[in-house]
Amino acid sequence: MSNKPANIAVLLTAYNGREFIEEQLQSILQQQGVNLHIFISVDLSTDNSYQWCCDFAAKHPQISVLSYGQKFGGAAANFYRLIKEVDFSAYDAVALSDHDDIWLEDKLLSACTKLADDNYDAYSGNVMAFWDNGRQHLINKALPQLKYDYLFEAAGPGCTYVLRTEPMLLFKQLISSEWPQAKQVGLHDWFIYAFFRSHGLRWFIDPEYKLLYRQHSENQVGINKGWQANLKRLDLLHKGWIKQQVINIADLIADHSLNVHSRLTILKNISQLRRRFRDRCILFFIALTGLY
Numbered sequence: 001m002s003n004k005p006a007n008i009a010v011l012l013t014a015y016n017g018r019e020f021i022e023e024q025l026q027s028i029l030q031q032q033g034v035n036l037h038i039f040i041s042v043d044l045s046t047d048n049s050y051q052w053c054c055d056f057a058a059k060h061p062q063i064s065v066l067s068y069g070q071k072f073g074g075a076a077a078n079f080y081r082l083i084k085e086v087d088f089s090a091y092d093a094v095a096l097s098d099h100d101d102i103w104l105e106d107k108l109l110s111a112c113t114k115l116a117d118d119n120y121d122a123y124s125g126n127v128m129a130f131w132d133n134g135r136q137h138l139i140n141k142a143l144p145q146l147k148y149d150y151l152f153e154a155a156g157p158g159c160t161y162v163l164r165t166e167p168m169l170l171f172k173q174l175i176s177s178e179w180p181q182a183k184q185v186g187l188h189d190w191f192i193y194a195f196f197r198s199h200g201l202r203w204f205i206d207p208e209y210k211l212l213y214r215q216h217s218e219n220q221v222g223i224n225k226g227w228q229a230n231l232k233r234l235d236l237l238h239k240g241w242i243k244q245q246v247i248n249i250a251d252l253i254a255d256h257s258l259n260v261h262s263r264l265t266i267l268k269n270i271s272q273l274r275r276r277f278r279d280r281c282i283l284f285f286i287a288l289t290g291l292y
Contacts, residue, residue: 005033005034005035006034006035006092006093006108006112006116007034007035007036007037007090007091007092007093008034008035008036008037008091008092008093008094008095008108008112008162009036009037009039009086009088009091009093009094009095009165010028010036010037010038010039010094010095010096010097011039011041011079011082011083011086011088011094011095011096011097012024012025012028012038012039012040012041012082012096012097012098012099013040013041013042013043013075013078013079013082013097013098013099014040014041014042014043014045014049014053014099015042015043015045015049015072015075015078015099016045016046016047016049017042017045017047017049017099017100018045018047018048018049018052019047019100020099020100020214020216021049021052021053021099021100022056023102024097024098024099024100024101024102024103025038025056025060025063027101027102027103027104027105028097028103029060029062030105031103031105031106031107031108031109032105032106032109033106033108033109033112034108034109034112036062036095036108037062037063037064037091038062038063038064038097039063039064039065039066039082039086040053040057040063040064040065040066041065041066041072041078041079041081041082042065042066042068043070043071043072043073043078044068044069044070044071044072049099050065050068053065066081066082066085066086074186075098075158075188076183076185076186076187076188076191077183079096079158079188080175080182080183080188083168083171083172083175084172084175084176084179088165088168088169089165089169091165092112092164092165093111093112093115093162093163093164093165094162094163094165094168095108095111095161095162095163096158096159096161096163096188096189097159098158098159100214100216101127101159101211101212101213101214102211102212102214103210103211103212104209104210104211104212106210107210107211108162110206110208110210111123111125111162111206111210112162114204114206115162115164115204118204119202120202120203120204121163121164121167121196121201121202121203122155122161122162122163122164122167122192122193122196122201122202122203122204123160123161123162123163123203123204123206124141124155124156124157124160124161124162124193124203124204124205124206125141125142125156125160125205125206125207125208125209125210125211126138126139126140126141126142126156126160126205126206126207126208126209127139127141127156127157127159127160127209127211127212127213128209128211128212128213129213129214129215130212130213130214130215131215131216132216138209139156139157139209139213140207141155141156141157141205141275142205142206142207143205143275143276144275145197145203145205145275146271146272146273146274146275147269147272148257148258148269148272148273149197149272149273149274149275150193150194150196150197150198151194151246151249151250151255151258151260151273152246152273152274152283153190153193153274153275153279154187154189154190154192154193155189155193155203155205156189156205157189157211157213158188158189158192159211159213160206160210160211161189161192163192163196167195167196167199167201170195170199171192171195174195174252174253178252181248181251181252182252184248185245185248185249185252186241186245187245190245190249191249191252194249194250194253194255195252195253198253198254198255199253242292243292246260247260247261263287263288263290263292266283266284266287266292267284267287267288270283270284270287
């Protein structure tokens with residue numbers, strides 16, 4: 001990236017987002033020190049989100065709305081659609097956005113400065129979760145990266161990701177050529193992190209937060225805390241979904257450095273699989289008991 005303002009393609013997914021999307025879009029349009037264009041893909045919704053986005057885009061030349069009518073059924077498939085269909089080759093970087101957060105005004109500038117100054121290929125960061133009742137909670141993802149962590153977790157919420165264009169064009173090629181398998185990966189942020197790390201690319205996780213991460217009843221993922229989140233994870237474990245996601249990602253990125261099929265391999269390498277000690281303990285337990 002040069003000394004001139006970076007050009008950023010912001011890929012934003014929306015689903016029944018009418019209540020929150022205007023505040024999010026305004027926070028993106030108010031970003032300092034960068035040039036940007038927002039590309040919006042609206043999943044089939046019941047709250048007139050698509051028409052509202054079209055009307056808003058008509059007043060803001062920095063916004064384009066993709067064609068409407070597909071049912072994606074989750075944020076990951078919607079993001080894959082954006083990555084496949086948007087031509088971002090002329091931009092310096094690609095940023096991902098949900099429809100319901102709020103960006104601090106220096107979010108993109110901070111990320112692009114880090115990429116440029118320290119020669120990183122990707123940026124993510126901590127977030128400040130917030131609720132309507134005024135409660136806030138810092139979500140810390142800025143723990144030291146480990147040798148194989150990318151095979152078992154993301155770098156953090158995908159809405160914090162800012163990614164250099166060149167490797168994202170390679171990722172676009174991958175999901176386009178392997179579409180039937182790629183669309184089975186249900187967590188796009190994990191998939192992208194794994195792709196970058198497996199290609200030896202440098203990823204920075206910022207301990208500072210530049211995003212207010214809205215928590216509400218319609219969050220697809222959210223901060224994954226509490227007994228309901230734990231029950232959901234246990235259900236996914238019993239169904240074999242998590243193991244299948246690990247295997248799918250390893251196959252797609254052609255990373256055979258670790259035998260992800262083997263419980264024994266996981267137990268032996270547990271210290272390099274999750275960044276947080278608590279999460280390593282949980283993974284060790286589920287591998288030991290056969291839940292993985």
